[in-house]
Amino acid sequence: MQHSSSSDNRPVAKIGSKNSFYYLLNRLSFFYFMLKYCMSIGLISGSGLYEIDGLKVCGEKPVETQFGAPSAPYRLGEIESIPVTFLPRHGFPHSIPPHKVNYRANIQGFKLLGIDRIIAVTAVGSINPDIKPGSIIIPDQIIDFTYGSRESTFYDSGKVVHVDFTEPYCREMRSSIISAAHKTDINVYERGSYICVNGPRLETAAEIEFFRRSGADIVGMTAMPEAVLSRELEICYCGICIATNFAAGITNERLTTSEVIETMNASTERLKTLLKAAIAEIPQNRSCGCKDALKDSGL
Ligand code: HPA
Numbered sequence: 001m002q003h004s005s006s007s008d009n010r011p012v013a014k015i016g017s018k019n020s021f022y023y024l025l026n027r028l029s030f031f032y033f034m035l036k037y038c039m040s041i042g043l044i045s046g047s048g049l050y051e052i053d054g055l056k057v058c059g060e061k062p063v064e065t066q067f068g069a070p071s072a073p074y075r076l077g078e079i080e081s082i083p084v085t086f087l088p089r090h091g092f093p094h095s096i097p098p099h100k101v102n103y104r105a106n107i108q109g110f111k112l113l114g115i116d117r118i119i120a121v122t123a124v125g126s127i128n129p130d131i132k133p134g135s136i137i138i139p140d141q142i143i144d145f146t147y148g149s150r151e152s153t154f155y156d157s158g159k160v161v162h163v164d165f166t167e168p169y170c171r172e173m174r175s176s177i178i179s180a181a182h183k184t185d186i187n188v189y190e191r192g193s194y195i196c197v198n199g200p201r202l203e204t205a206a207e208i209e210f211f212r213r214s215g216a217d218i219v220g221m222t223a224m225p226e227a228v229l230s231r232e233l234e235i236c237y238c239g240i241c242i243a244t245n246f247a248a249g250i251t252n253e254r255l256t257t258s259e260v261i262e263t264m265n266a267s268t269e270r271l272k273t274l275l276k277a278a279i280a281e282i283p284q285n286r287s288c289g290c291k292d293a294l295k296d297s298g299l
Contacts, residue, residue, distance in 0.1 A: 040076075040083035041279050042110045042118035042235075046090065046222060061085075063112055067104040067151075071096055074113060082279050085115050089222060097200045098221035104151050107229040116291070117173060117236040117282065120227075121271065123264055124194065124220035125202070125247035125255070127212045131189060133263050136274065137241040138177050140191040142168040143216055144224045146198045152225035154232045160299040161232065164289075168227045170236035172288035177238060180277035186270050192217035194241065196224040205249025219247050236290040240274065242267045 062073040075086040087106060090096045110118060124137070131137060146152070155161040181188040195216035197203060203211075203219060211219060218241055230237035244263040245255055 040085050040113070040115050041282060042113075042115040043084055043086045043275070044089050044106070044118060044120040044226070045086065046120075046122045057086075061113065063109040065105045065108040065112065067108060068102055070106045070109040071101060074109060079276050079279050084279065085110065085113055089120075099146075099150070099198050099200055101222065103225050103229055104154065107226065107233060107235065108154070111233045111235060115235065116286065117170070118226075118230055118238075119173070119177075119275070119278065120223070120237065120239050121275075122220050122222050122239060122241050123244040123260055124218040124241045125208075125245050126217070126243040127195070127208055127219055127247045127250065128192070128217040129246075129250060131192070131217060131243050133243050133245050133259075134267055135189060135243045136181075136186065136267070136270065137189040137192040137194075137218055137243060138169075138174055138181075139194040139218065139223070139239050139241055140167070140169055140174065141193040142223055142227060143193060143195040143211075143214060146196050146221075146224050149198045150225055152228060154229065161294065161297050162299070163228070163231050163293050163297045165228060165231060167289075168223075168231070169238045170288050170290050172286065172290075173236050173238035173282060176281040176283070177240060177274070177278040180281040181274055183281070184273050184277045186274050188274070189217075192241070194223050194239065195219050197221055202255050203248045208247045208249050211247075218243060231290065231293050234291050234293045236286060236288060240271065240278075242271065 056079075057075050057077040059076045060073040061076055063070060070087060071091045072088050077084050077086060087109070088094070089101055089106065090098075107118075126133065126135070178188065178190050193216045195211045195214070195218070197219060199221040208219065220241065223239055227237050227239075242264055244260040246253070248255060
């Protein structure tokens with residue numbers, strides 16, 4: 001797919017024509033937002049988490065990107081006086097399956113709003129028998145099984161960029177979340193390998209056994225390409241995963257989506273407490289490598 005780009009071939013924003021009234025209005029409200037929200041955390045929510053207690057919503061911001069529309073208008077709000085920009089990944093109401101999410105539009109939309117840090121909440125199946133349903137995992141690694149089936153780069157024409165992805169999740173944000181978990185006495189798995197599948201079907205028992213032998217702890221359908229697209233735009237990205245079920249074949253139970261939603265619902269209070277504490281814990285200035293991800297990445 002073609003997309004417009006600046007002279008150095010980095011993707012650029014395109015919100016309407018430059019001379020239009022709506023363009024000016026958009027820029028004005030953008031600058032107002034930037035003034036008010038000198039530091040904002042992006043929050044992508046997954047299945048079962050559409051509202052956050054304590055999130056004071058101040059407005060909505062529909063954004064159009066060069067890749068089309070994000071899953072929903074961004075909700076601008078505050079948690080404990082910290083500006084938060086919230087996007088339900090599957091739309092509101094939930095209608096977009098994981099393989100149809102416009103990941104490029106979602107991540108570029110955050111960038112256009114000036115967001116440089118994203119926390120992504122996702123439901124996952126547990127492959128590791130120690131990780132029981134209801135557990136919270138802060139993953140540190142990703143294995144990508146969606147590769148080739150989703151638009152997974154901003155650099156598919158023009159400049160050739162190979163972004164470093166050794167550590168797919170932002171180290172600084174992970175440690176802020178882990179320290180928030182300690183402070184709030186919430187048990188979390190402090191690391192884990194997330195294998196991302198295309199879905200929408202669930203896995204076979206043989207696939208899960210194969211993933212387990214490959215070192216995966218949890219399986220989900222959305223961390224990729226979200227994580228790599230964020231890295232390509234030098235946005236810090238980290239995940240908070242809720243194990244909603246044991247993955248196929250780990251127990252003899254048949255998997256149901258109602259089990260996923262029920263476990264997610266049962267975990268939301270802990271999740272919200274963790275989110276609030278984590279958002280307050282993230283330092284104002286970034287000192288991780290994500291902000292310089294494009295340095296020395298081009299050919
Ligand atoms: N597999 C894939 N994605 C999931 C699962 C699962 O078992 N549970 C929640 N998301």
